[in-house]
Amino acid sequence: MTDKTNSVEITLKNITKTFSDGTLALKPTDLTIKAEEILVLLGPSGCGKTTTLRLIAGLEFADSNGGSINFGDKNVTELPIEKRKVGMVFQSYALFPNMNVSENIVYGLKVRGIDTAVIDHKLAEMLKMFDLEKYAKRGVHQLSGGQRQRVALARAIITEPDVLLLDEPLSALDALLKARLRGDIRTLLKSLGITAVYVTHDQEEAMAMGDRIAVLDHGEIAQIGSAKEIYLQPKNAFVADFIGQMNRFEGNVIDAQLVLNTGKKIPLSSEALASSNANETLSMMLRPEDIRLTKVTDEQHALTGIVSSSVFLGDRTRVTLEKVQKEGKVIVDCFQRIEYPSGQIVALSFESKHLIPLQG
Numbered sequence: 001m002t003d004k005t006n007s008v009e010i011t012l013k014n015i016t017k018t019f020s021d022g023t024l025a026l027k028p029t030d031l032t033i034k035a036e037e038i039l040v041l042l043g044p045s046g047c048g049k050t051t052t053l054r055l056i057a058g059l060e061f062a063d064s065n066g067g068s069i070n071f072g073d074k075n076v077t078e079l080p081i082e083k084r085k086v087g088m089v090f091q092s093y094a095l096f097p098n099m100n101v102s103e104n105i106v107y108g109l110k111v112r113g114i115d116t117a118v119i120d121h122k123l124a125e126m127l128k129m130f131d132l133e134k135y136a137k138r139g140v141h142q143l144s145g146g147q148r149q150r151v152a153l154a155r156a157i158i159t160e161p162d163v164l165l166l167d168e169p170l171s172a173l174d175a176l177l178k179a180r181l182r183g184d185i186r187t188l189l190k191s192l193g194i195t196a197v198y199v200t201h202d203q204e205e206a207m208a209m210g211d212r213i214a215v216l217d218h219g220e221i222a223q224i225g226s227a228k229e230i231y232l233q234p235k236n237a238f239v240a241d242f243i244g245q246m247n248r249f250e251g252n253v254i255d256a257q258l259v260l261n262t263g264k265k266i267p268l269s270s271e272a273l274a275s276s277n278a279n280e281t282l283s284m285m286l287r288p289e290d291i292r293l294t295k296v297t298d299e300q301h302a303l304t305g306i307v308s309s310s311v312f313l314g315d316r317t318r319v320t321l322e323k324v325q326k327e328g329k330v331i332v333d334c335f336q337r338i339e340y341p342s343g344q345i346v347a348l349s350f351e352s353k354h355l356i357p358l359q360g
């Protein structure tokens, strides 16, 4: 069990899901989850994360339009969950309340009629791996949320599934425990080499957990890539806004600069210029942490704004500016402990390479 499992690649080809009431929960989707990869499905409520996970689990079946789901070479499209080797962990721990910790963990092996000696050996391994030895005989109602979730993980992993599917497993826990457990889960999955699909709507969790992240929007994958790719090169405004805070500047390209509707100008990088035409309206995005605030020395030409609020967040101060453009606000994260009183006029500076051209 402590050895690497026989992990598989999961392939979805042209998979679509329409529910009986006509809801199109998943538009035709191609998706490959590599063997041993942790893929995170991220997106707002109702975008189709759980549906995708349930299709992979075999708890839901895709529309019969010729699409297929494969685990390695095996076509599992029409196989129910008990015939796919999947382990599942949910947000609500779904433990059996009338069984103690050990009984919960071994349940999946018992129903398969596995030999008692083998079960005992594997149970001991699981209790150790999940630091649950002290609680082996405890009722699950006598456990904390974090302990219950460890039992749920042990119960899913003991059956040595090909694939582990996790649906918001940490969302019921407090922030500190969440951060610790997600690190533990990632380390565990990597040491087992198990292919995993992890659903969350929490972008920080997605970035910490996933080898790659698939951002879903209204039943389709808006972008798939590493945390860095999704954060630094978002394909569209939806992805940019969903992952972190994003500022948007709109204007016309004149003399290699973006001229905002306030007349203020932003110099453009040669890359941005290459992807735009003169006099064309262009949208550029910029992350709050890529902007620095400085004193105004040349008000006429500088890109300036007026501080409307400033919130101390410990590691940074989040400053909101108005009047940079005619409409909308600009958010700036400042890492120096400088006070920015409301009403103060400040200049914005940044490197043009940090501007992200908005496509679509």
Ligand SMILES: Nc1ncnc2c1ncn2[C@@H]1O[C@H](COP(=O)(O)OP(=O)(O)OP(=O)(O)O)[C@@H](O)[C@H]1O
Residues within 6 Å of the ligand: 019, 020, 021, 023, 024, 025, 043, 044, 045, 046, 047, 048, 049, 050, 051, 052, 201
């Ligand atoms: N059994 C069902 N019958 C009809 N529509 C459904 C059913 N299950 C889900 N849906 C719809 O399918 C869409 C996708 O739902 P899904 O549960 O996959 O979203 P989600 O991204 O997991 O959302 P959440 O983060 O809120 O769990 C939603 O519009 C939802 O209302």
